[in-house]
Amino acid sequence: MNKKEAQELFDKYAANLCTPEEKAIVERWYAGELAAKPVPNVKGLDDTKGEIWNGVVERAGLSAETSRRKPKMWIAAAAVLFMLMSAGLYFYTHKPEPPATFVREVNNSKLPGRNEAVLTLDDGSKIILDKAAKGTLASQGSTLISKLGDGQLNYHVSAKTGDGVGNAIAKYNTISTPKGGQYRVVLPDGTIVWLNAASSIRFPTSFETAQRNVELTGEAYFEVAENKAKPFNVAAGKTNIRVLGTHFNVMAYPDEASVNTTLLEGSVKVSTGKTEGILKPGQQARVLNGKIGVKSVDAEEVIAWKRGYFYFKDADIRTVMRQVSRWYDVEVEYQGNVPEMAFSGKMYRNVDILKMLEALSYFNVNYKLADTRKQKGKKTIVIQ
Known part of the structure; x- marks a missing residue:
């Protein structure tokens, strides 16, 4: 099995799409990799980090001097190990002890998001x-809206009006996902849209004008049906x-500093005001x-949410927790001197929130999870 085939297999595992045979292959691999190392306790945690770091240095062909100049790399390596462990992908009899600074206050846990949305x-x-x-x-007019067996929403436009340029008053629909929700929809032109948590898309029930215009808040991944006669436009704020x-993927959450458009295939033009730029894959x-x-990025990191996992590269705690907040539908508060640290690693999004938080606790990030006073049934994570 080459590297590409292995990555595809892991992605299928993350999305729960593996056959029983494929699942057994992945789990045997993890068991073999992690069983080779003893489960670390608090006292042995630094030694374990050192072993991981030495392995990273050896595989990368770095000198000891180079490795000392890259302190973030051992954090990244350790994060990968512990995120995998926290995701339930390990087969030890005992869990590692939490650090002495670990604080957890739980009334009950919080499950990850699911396919959930409202059509207006x-x-x-x-x-x-x-x-x-x-x-x-x-x-609605010439459009039938139906829900398919896999939960996907589908719009079917009759051939009489679906491909023309009409003068009728357009009817608009909006699909919204809550925090902790995601959904996939096939638009009237055949474009497939995956909506991430806390997102919405507004679109006409049939694209009968000279352009296909939709409005987005939050985050979505688009596979646009080709139609050279009718450009497809996504409006995300300004x-x-x-x-x-x-x-392509568009992230336009109100609590993020920027609107990010990432191209995976084809070509897009991004504009704001009088400024514009053309993207390459x-x-x-x-x-x-x-x-x-405009900059080059790792597309895998950007669309990890669509494939069923979190993926962080040198992300600070606030970046991590914004994603956690949206996916698990929790509030996040910060108290005291929150450590500045870069997190790198992957973790499946189908795990309980406690497993995600346990991964952070290995880096002296204290937290407590309790009922919020603001809204009954909601949870608040306090980062200290």
């Missing part, structure tokens, strides 16, 4: 999609993304304060 029709009526039965949900047919445009910055 043009007349304002709402349909809770995760509770709706499969089949036809509504009819940022506009224009394409003909391509695959593997590039990301960051719109901040009316300016556009």
Whole structure:
């Protein structure tokens, strides 16, 4: 099995798409890798980090002098190990002891997100999609809206009007995911959209004008159906993304500093005000304060959410917790001197929130998880 095949297998495992045979292969691999090292206790934690770091240095061909100049790398290596352990992908009889500074206050745990969304029709009526039965949900003009067997929402436009340029007043629908929700929808033109947590997309029930325009808040991954005669436009705040047919990700959460558009395939033009930029695959445009910055990025990190896992590269605690807050539907508060540290590693999004927090606790990040006073049933994570 080569590296690419192994990565594809791990991605299938993360998305719970493996056959029993494939699942056994992955779990045997993890068992073999992790069983080779003893479970660290508090006293042996530093030694374990050192062993991991030495292995990273050896595999990368770095000198000892180079390794001393890269202190973040041992943090990254340790984070990968402990995130995997926290995700339940280890087979020890005993769990490692938490550090002495570890604080946990739990009334009950918090499960990860699921396929959950609300469809708001043009007349304002709402349909809770995760509770709706499969089949036809509504009819609007020439468009039939139906829920498929896999939970996906599908829009079907009759051939009479679906490909023309009409003068009828457009009807708009909005699909919104709550915190802790995600959903996939096929738009009237065949474009597939994956919505991340706390996101919404507004679109016409049929694209009968000269352009295909949608509005996004939050984050979504698009696979745009090609139609050179009708450009596809995504409006995210003051940022506009224009394409003909391509695959890209847009992150436009209100609590993030910038609107980020990442291109995986094809070509897009990103504009804000009078400024614009053209992206190539593997590039990301960051719109901040009316300016556009373009840089090359790791696309795997950007679309990890779509594939079912968290992926961090030198991310600070606030960046990590913004994703945790949206996916687990919790509030986050910070108290005292929160340590400044870079986290790197992967972790599946289908694990209980406590396993995610346990991974952070190995780096002297204290937390407690308790009921919030603001809203009954909600949880608050206090980072100290």
